[in-house]
Amino acid sequence: MKNEIAKLIDLQTIDSEIAGFDADIALKEKIITNKEALISEKENEIAVCQEKITALQANERQAKMDHEDANARIKDRQNKMMQVQTSREHQALLKEIEENKKQLKETEEQAKAFAEQVKETEQEIKELENLCAGEKELLAEAVQEVEREVKKIDADRKKIVSKREELSGELKANQLKRYNMLLKKRDGLAVVQIINAVCQGCFMTLPPQQFNDIRKGEKLHLCPNCQRILYYMEPEEEAVDN
Numbered sequence: 001m002k003n004e005i006a007k008l009i010d011l012q013t014i015d016s017e018i019a020g021f022d023a024d025i026a027l028k029e030k031i032i033t034n035k036e037a038l039i040s041e042k043e044n045e046i047a048v049c050q051e052k053i054t055a056l057q058a059n060e061r062q063a064k065m066d067h068e069d070a071n072a073r074i075k076d077r078q079n080k081m082m083q084v085q086t087s088r089e090h091q092a093l094l095k096e097i098e099e100n101k102k103q104l105k106e107t108e109e110q111a112k113a114f115a116e117q118v119k120e121t122e123q124e125i126k127e128l129e130n131l132c133a134g135e136k137e138l139l140a141e142a143v144q145e146v147e148r149e150v151k152k153i154d155a156d157r158k159k160i161v162s163k164r165e166e167l168s169g170e171l172k173a174n175q176l177k178r179y180n181m182l183l184k185k186r187d188g189l190a191v192v193q194i195i196n197a198v199c200q201g202c203f204m205t206l207p208p209q210q211f212n213d214i215r216k217g218e219k220l221h222l223c224p225n226c227q228r229i230l231y232y233m234e235p236e237e238e239a240v241d242n
């Protein structure tokens with residue numbers, strides 16, 4: 001039984017190492033997804049700017065049309081001036097011409113303002129595109145670096161995975177099954193040490209009788225609380241200087 005426990009401890013060490021490699025790989029890949037997210041965020045901003053430009057240009061066209069209409073109305077009223085007979089009609093036409101002149105000025109200013117905003121937004125797009133291009137370069141570099149690093153981690157991982165397969169073959173089928181199930185259910189920790197009668201998986205104190213049995217190491221013990229496989233290791237004796 002002591003041998004079985006030793007093998008389970010070794011298996012746990014291996015699985016913790018594999019989990020460490022997996023976490024390292026995930027961390028490296030996160031660098032890439034973060035950079036990609038940053039780029040797509042900028043691309044979204046560019047798309048928003050482009051929509052804004054389309055709307056501004058439509059407004060500018062409308063202002064120009066209003067401007068032409070006001071101009072046409074002024075000419076029309078000026079022609080009518082030649083034909084009117086009464087001073088009341090004359091006054092009315094003059095008033096209309098004044099109003100349209102005001103519109104002429106307003107619409108011209110509006111068109112100018114919209115054109116200015118289009119220019120500003122185009123500049124904004126240019127800056128975003130520059131940023132995007134820079135980010136993409138960085139991304140390409142990061143992808144290469146991460147690929148290189150992941151390959152290295154993966155090579156180490158493969159070695160230890162084959163060690164795991166070897167060791168798995170040496171364990172009894174039902175024990176391996178229980179171990180694998182615990183590993184999955186207990187967040188990657190199936191075999192734990194007990195220190196001062198406390199389970200290092202869930203930190204519950206074990207009954208003294210069970211603790212004494214575990215110390216003997218004659219059979220496999222499970223934590224009554226978290227069901228993890230428990231083992232006891234004598235504390236290392238302190239060096240005696242004499």
Ligand SMILES: [Zn+2]
Binds near residue numbers: 200201203225
């Ligand atoms: Zn426990």
